Amino acid sequence: xxxxxxxxxxxxxxxxxxxxxxxxxxxxxxxxxxxxxxxxxxxxxxxxxxxxxxxxxxxxxxxxxxxxxxxxxxxxxxxxxxxxxxxxxxxxxxxxxxxxxxxxxxxxxxxxxxxxxxxxxxxxxxxxxxxxxxxxxxxxxxxxxxxxxxxxxxxxxxxxxxxxxxxxxxxxxxxxxxxxxxxxxxxxxxxxxxxxxxxxxxxxxxxxxx
Numbered sequence: 558x559x560x561x562x563x564x565x566x567x568x569x570x571x572x573x574x575x576x577x578x579x580x581x582x583x584x585x586x587x588x589x590x591x592x593x594x595x596x597x598x599x600x601x602x603x604x605x606x607x608x609x610x611x612x613x614x615x616x617x618x619x620x621x622x623x624x625x626x627x628x629x630x631x632x633x634x635x636x637x638x639x640x641x642x643x644x645x646x647x648x649x650x651x652x653x654x655x656x657x658x659x660x661x662x663x664x665x666x667x668x669x670x671x672x673x674x675x676x677x678x679x680x681x682x683x684x685x686x687x688x689x690x691x692x693x694x695x696x697x698x699x700x701x702x703x704x705x706x707x708x709x710x711x712x713x714x715x716x717x718x719x720x721x722x723x724x725x726x727x728x729x730x731x732x733x734x735x736x737x738x739x740x741x742x743x744x745x746x747x748x749x750x751x752x753x754x755x756x757x758x759x760x761x762x763x764x765x766x767x
Contacts, residue, residue, distance in 0.1 A: 559601050569658050615668060618647035622671040626678070638686075641679055645695075648672045650702075673699055677708040684712060689719040704736050707746050714752045723759035730756060 558566075564576040571579060587595050597604050605611065621644040652665040676699040683692035696713035699706055710733040717726035730753040737743050 558603060560603060563603060566660055614647050614649060615652055618644060619668060619671060622675050626674060638679055638682060641675060645675055669702060673703055673706055677712060680712045684716055689716040692716040705741060711746065711749050714749065714756065718756060723756050726756035
C-alpha cells in the first residue's frame with residue numbers, strides 16, 4: 558500500500574500534517590519494538606516483511622469462531638464444547654476501542670457479533686447438558702458485551718431457574734425490562750415474560766431463596 562492509502566485507512570480524519578506525523582511515528586515504534594526491517598519499502602509502497610509469520614488474536618478468533626459456527630453438526634454435545642471455549646477465551650473485548658475509523662468499526666462489529674453468536678449457542682448447549690452454572694456465567698459475559706442481547710437474558714433466566722436461584726432470576730428480568738423496554742422502547746420477548754412469571758411464583762413460594 559502507498560503511504561497515502563495507509564494514512565487514509567488508519568487516520569482518515571487527520572490533517573495532512575498530523576497524518577504524516579502519525580505515519581512516521583508509528584513506523585518508528587514498529588521498528589523499535591519489533592525489528593528494523595519489519596516495514597519494507599518498495600518504491601512508494603510499504604508492506605510488512607514477507608518472510609515473517611504474523612499472528613493476532615483477532616484473526617485467530619474470527620477464523621476459529623466462524624469455522625465453529627459453520628460446522629456441519631447441528632447440535633453439539635457437552636464434549637464438543639472444549640474447543641469453542643478456548644475460542645471464546647481469545648476474545649479480549651472490543652477491538653481497538655481507542656481507534657475510531659470505518660475499518661476498525663467494521664472489524665469491531667464483526668468480532669463482537671461472532672463472540673455473541675458463539676456465546677449464546679454454547680450457553681444453550683451447556684443448559685441442555687445440565688451445566689446451568691456455566692451457562693449463566695457465559696451469559697453474564699455476553700451481556701457485559703451487549704446488554705441488549707435478549708437471547709442471553711432468556712438463557713440466563715433459564716439457568717437461574719434450573720439452579721433454583723429464583724430471586725436472581727427475578728432481578729435478571731428487571732434488568733432486561735430496563736434495557737429493552739425503558740431504554741430502547743422495544744416490546745418484550747414473550748418467552749422471557751413467561752419465564753419471569755414462573756420466577757415470581759417461585760419467589761413467592763420460596764421467599765428465602767437466593
